[in-house]
Amino acid sequence: MKGRRMFMTETHQSVRTNALYMNPDRGIATLDFSKYYVNNFYNLINSKGLVEIIRLYLTSSHHTKDANGIENVSAEEYVAILKKVFINDDHAYDDFTPQEILASFESLYSFYRSFLRVSITNFNDNSVITHSFKEADARFNDLVIRNYRIIEEKLQGFVNNVYRQVNAGTNATLLVRDHQWPAPKGYESLTDVTFIDKVMLQPPMLMHTKSNKREGVFSAVDYNPVDHFAGQRQEWLCYPAKVGESLIFIYFHVDYMVNGLALSNLFELATAEEVEGQKPDAILIFGQEKTAGDVSHYHYDSDNNLWVGEVPYNDKTTYFGYMKKMCLTLHNLHQIYSGKLPIHGSMVRIKFTNGKDKTVVFFGDSGAGKSESLEALQEIADEQIVEMETIFDDMGSFILDDQAKGGIYAQGTETGAFVRLDDLSSSVAFSNMDRGVFLNPERKNARVIIPADAYENVVAHHEIDMWVYANNYSDGIGVHQFENEEEAKEVFIAGKRKALGTTDEVGMSSTFFANPFGPVQEPERTKPIIDEVFKRLFKDGVYVGEVYTHLGTDKSKDALHESAQELLDQLMNS
Template sequence: MESILEIKDGCVTSEQLLRSYAFARYLKIYKKEYLEDLEKKGEKHSEEAKQKMELIANLTLKDIFQIFEREAKGADLEKDRAIVRFLDGCYHHYRNKSFSRLVRMHNEIVTSTSETQSSIKSKISDKAEELSELIILTRRRLLDKVGLGHGVSRSHGLDASPNVTAGEISGHFCNIPSTYSKIAYTNLTVTADIKTGIHYDTSVNKRAYPFYELEHNPLNLDNFVPEDWVAVPLKVGKWLIITYIHKSRGSIEMEPGLLNLFPFYKVDKDFTSKKPDGIFFFGYPGASKEDLGFYNDKKNDLLIGMVPDLPEYGYFGYCKKPILTLHNVLAILKGDFPLHCGCNRYVVGFDKDTDEPFISDIYIKADDMGKAEFYKNDKDKLKKLKFYGTEIGAFACLDGFSEQAKMQMIGREIGYNASYGTNARQIVPVAEESEVSTGSNLDILLYINNYDLKKPGETMVDTDMPVKDAIVHFHDGRRCAAGSTQTGRGGTEISYWANPFPLLKDNDGTIIHKDLYEKYTDTEEELISTIEKLVKTGDMEVGVAYSMLMAGVYEGNTDEKVLDSGFKNREEIEQEGPIRLAESLIVSVKEFAVKKREKLGKNMREVDVTVAMIGDSRTGKSETAEKMEGILNMNIA
């Protein structure tokens, strides 16, 4: 496998850095790549290549230290300059092409109360910064020593920190079932500092293969080498899902994205008794296409997800979607109802003079996936629905965002496949863990139609329909595709409840996961019954929202329809459609807030309104939230 650089040395001087095992290992990696590149170029420039190859092939640590120790002149100075130029290439290769992890063990998070994940995070962030400064200082010293330091005296803005700086504990602190005890020999990354503003390329830029339930356990522990894996205990909804990422290039690049997407599970002294609810493996060597999917190990009460080490699965979506699939399977088995949606909690205040409603805050509860739980307090006459989210980040397709929104992401993002043109994605933090994990009463439930056109002045939020008519839209799950799946861009596809993962019913009506489908539909009956009662009492609204996000490319919309809907051209719709929806949604939220306040008591100065919008990828969930932020001129937290 193509190696990553793991740094475990503690260095405070340039000399210690250059003597470290990590530097020696990386120098060996870079020398090999450099010499192979020279051999290719040598066919045209053989003599020049030969001179460089001899110098680099015979380069030793003594040669490097000699640069610091002597005042070279003449031929010696030229040799030293050639070495420094080579090392400067090594520096730029490290910053731009390598994948590095700085690792520190911190078992005290579990063994004592003196340290927490938060306190260790501060310490390892300092370590990452110190290493970056030391690397930059060492580079500057070498360049200055041989008279090549012009232009590098100012290093502000340069960052030579590792891709990931990890605080780890022994994997044995987790209560792994004995059947899988071998995986406990992989350390757990329980807090991390990640380098953001980085973009990675992967072997593919869209999903093409489903993640279904398997009849066999895909995990072959004979192929599991503990030190070849990174393990991260993620909090996905209410569940602990430990994600194992192979350290090979092509797989390890998914780690920063996951760390920007999901929160860490809380690790303290009580963690030792916690058994994982699911384990997920990405980039598993020796696994075949038949092993792609998840397995329910009922004997050990454990879900196992598997993505083999094959280039056709080299896409971040093959990390995100399977992990959310495990979450949803756990939710279905528990009797909750997974919702493929974006969900915001709006805080609506009332003017002290006019009593008019205004939206004072917006909090993201889910960017892409959540679930509804049934609950009933002693004071409640009816069951209600509480919404919980899963992700603190957004896996955002940039196509539908404004330039201002894109600029606000700069420096906070982990990006993938920016060079592909279409379906470039970024993972950016958008929500607080406390908001995602706290349940909120679900007030408005909408299905997003992303392809039908609406004329100016028409409402983009329609809740004036019977519940049974609204549910038809959720069952159909129709959307115009963006081309990130097998459906071509501009075509429509249907998916039961917008495909909440795993796919329960195929487009032709075929039931795919029979046991899960039956459990899901039993819960759905309770959900619909609950919604009908809540709508009848005015405690909830349900309907359809029209984002028009993909209406410009939808093959069913003629140029005449586009013009009749008030657009100058098809390209304009992608930005303007979600703006119109955002404006209508603001009205709907404030109207519902007024009614909710009437029921709760007129003396209340503010009420919460939680809105979930159901839809698959590129239906306008994130885009509409971004437009609302712009209209209301507030930062979404």
């Protein structure tokens, strides 16, 4: 780790003080309020952190340097000028005009705000009251913007008429704490990492990553990734996630803070009581320095019944899809080994105006048209649908249970939805904007993560009324019901789709059971569960079929709307 910290400092000009970390290459900044909390202007102007922020700004390419300009002074001299401006000392303008100082000061302010800024308070060791960590963050934000405006107005010579109350200090805040959990022998290196206990986001959040697409399939390795972990306490955090009913400890390097924050809109954060003294079902190490090649892996520790995943530290893995899908892969493998069937798809409960209440599961790989079918259904059935509730958006499980109706029920994994902005109607996108975490909104494959349902409902036992394969490659219109389970299994297991560019695949592809996150890795263990699931569904008379989405060939919504209309008729009249 010593070598990489040097690499990051020299190449990316990262800054680390006792209380501040900034990495311009990733656009990440963390402020440790437990180490140093700024509560007045004099704490701020005299802080080591401010000097380092200014030093970073002055050495960056954020501005155009003038040989005689203010950007050529030292960071300490720059701070001295700001102090003089604040106390109305005319010597502030001995070398530079107010206009020159103002232009640089505005640029400095924009430079700082270009980072994703997160404050962190440690529950166990802090200098602010832990139960009011949100208030402490709010006071810091108010302090930064208030003093920015004081200096700005002094330099410009007049007060503003319009004020924009932006998050000047931070975008989010975390309360973290230490937990004791029964780490097996060999896992001791993880025990020093602090756990995230509470998260406060200030949405809408617009965050950016270097990569915007996921590549490849996660593969097994014969070594335990924990053996290679040597992370420093101040460089790592753990998000304890409830993925379905699986408990997964997600360890991530702070340079992946975008991903770590986005998790809070997707997976339920486990409580302190659910973490303390508990062994997880799986562990993910995200930002691992030493891996077997430039790819992501997982390992099953049979001695401790633990699934362990690793994702390497590089620019490619900054895309949130790597974190989400590795978590789901670990969860799904845990499900398969428990005799449960992972379902790559979405499930909704629809209440109609005619009094009927139906659950529908849309099934298929990325880009097949699952979410698009739902959107089309909403658009054409606006007056016939009372309520549409998302049970799961991307991954769930079918669970065999002799006590359930039909001997089977469905259960979800995520409390949020990770969807392409292009797939959302403007009404849906804007209605969720105030709660959303937006990732690379200006780029192709832009995504938003929005809360979808309460955890208690996601993991409840849901009956299955209809299961349809999202077929985006055939010319048919509407829906088609399979006559028998063998015909259905042939289509579902083949997992065909025409790739739409959300991953590195192009053209026609085929994925075992349309799920590269678990079933592909363990097909022989999955096949007997598939057989039993289809047997029970057909025995109970559940509608099993396919809906033609046309997304692989026809980009217009006409064909999709026709299919959605036929799907609507089937649901309302059955």
